Amino acid sequence: MAARVLVGVKRVIDYAVKIRVKPDNTGVVTDGVKHSMNPFCEIAVEEAVRLKEKKLVKEVVAVSCGPQQVQETIRTALAMGADRGIHVEVSGKDYDTLGPLQVSKILAALAKKEEASLVILGKQGTFASEVTIDGDKIKVIREIDGGLETIKINMPAVVTADLRLNTPRYATLPNIMKAKKKKIASVKPGELGVDLTSRLEVLRVEEPAQRQAGVKVETVEDLVGKLKEAGRI
């Protein structure tokens, strides 16, 4: 039986919030804005917890990188059924410039340290829409352009979760209370041997251009005329 699943959970601006760009165009407004777990990370946690409920894995560990507040996100994962959490402390400038490269190095280092057989993440890349464990292999059905593809892979493995993988459970109040007793360990990126320097620099953040109102025309001639005017033809 696969021992341990690592699940990455990211604290992001809540999907229902209208995002605003900061006046100085250096980023988006995050102060005082509602944050919650990335919905795809919720799906990843749900999948991991279901594997545990089916007794296919022994332990689910939730990981998040960031400042103190990400502990809330880890607690939500614990309330959904993860057994313990790991908070990788990254704050200030390092957090602002934390990108996929650094996070993947951190997760790889943790997966090794924790001897995780499986890492489940919210999607980017190819996506799993069904996951089962068969002995010491994982069977994954993933959605590709042409339809569905079934593959069998060895463990340790990394799987990313697609929308259709499952419907995540709500964190119930009794489970939130019970989760307070579960442990969250803190660790610094340096302890994992990861260098956080970013090779990317954000120059400017802007809102997408406002949609312009359309114009109604009466005849095809008008349409052609307007398109010529706008230099489109």
Add this chain to the structure above:
Amino acid sequence: MLSCSVCSLQSEGLERAVAAFRSVSGDEGVSLGEAVREQHGRDESVHRCRPPDVVVFPRCVEEVSALAKICHEHQLPIIPFGTGTGLEGGVGALKGGVCFSLRNMDQVLDLHQEDFDVTVEPGVTRKALNSYLRDTGLWFPVDPGADASLCGMASTSASGTNAVRYGTMRENVLNLEVVLADGTIIHTAGRGRRPRKTSAGYNLTNLFVGSEGTLGILTKATLRLYGIPESMVSAVCSFPSVQAAVDSTVQVLQAGVPIARIEFLDDVMIGACNSFNSLSYPVTPTLFLEFHGSSKSLEEQVSITEEITRDNGGSDFAWAEDEETRAKLWKARHDAWYASLALRPGCKAYSTDVCVPLSRLPQIIVETKEDLIRNNLTGPIAGHVGDGNFHCIMVLDPNDPDEVQRVHEFTERLARRALAMDGTCTGEHGVGLGKRALLREELGPMAMEVMQGLKATLDPKNLMNPGKVL
């Protein structure tokens, strides 16, 4: 087809008012557009569209108050509008006037997790609130089906499938901020107050709950929250008769099972659901049940209930705990409205809404079914049997005046049947436009006079949603 008279639009008074509205809410906050007005003149009932003369979109309570003052000065009717998902024609602007669309006031304000309360603006819908709350382990359980605005739900004293365990809006609104017809702003329980119970003064909060926009505009509601239950189990059971199903319901409640949902579908409805969803439930009266609690308590609740249903001749008791199977089990109940419509494609549906004491439920359902058959009407029945409340989903061809008339007469007979059994003509949809005469019969002249006196005190010019409720 539009009843909005062009001449009233051109009246000077309205023009002056519209100019004043623009100075309060800006050009974007005021609309005279035909499509916008029509959208705000109808809800999900069968009543025809009655568009207002103008729609305003205030962004805060101060704007609502300023706009109301202008309406008051110019004697313009005020019609508050949430999501337009009402079922009794409550938003129709019978005398024209100004529709106050509250959708831009959509913030969840103060959440107090440990106190189990939250305050919301009128544009917040119940699904938006529950999504907002999802990380806290709390939820607002009143579930009327549609994704209605919470203040709209307060306005119609909405209920839903969960009421048997969690109550209706009457039990779950702690405080309201209301703008009266003349622009005065009041807090029915005092500003910011949210104790779980109180004996302070007259119960103003519940005066406005259910007032359907005829006493004031609701601009904030403080709501009672509950913990999301640890686990849920859904179950289905078939019965040989309506009596057997209702007897089981009464006994489950008497056994002290804290059942969360207990829904009744009659044989016609089950037949419709079978066709619509390619299911194969036995075509007899059926109960759909839901239990909330810890895993241990659920085991006990389900086993007691199963025994009771068996003792009443129930069969095919099926239950499930995981979400996907539960959804499958309840699909029939969820799709009841559409399954009914599918019985006669091209027709519209109208839902009746009477509520009687539990013990009278078998009799009223049996008599109602006989009435349907005798008058050749399509009316599958779904009911919140734990509350004694049921709906006949009347499927009718709106272009057949004879059928329209027969349905109308049927619903009047049904309402009077319920009144004769110590019940009410509306369990959860409200009085709106169509049940005012029935309200008079239900309350009697003395109580009606008191209600009219209250209305005259709070809205002497009768500007607040005229032509509704009273």
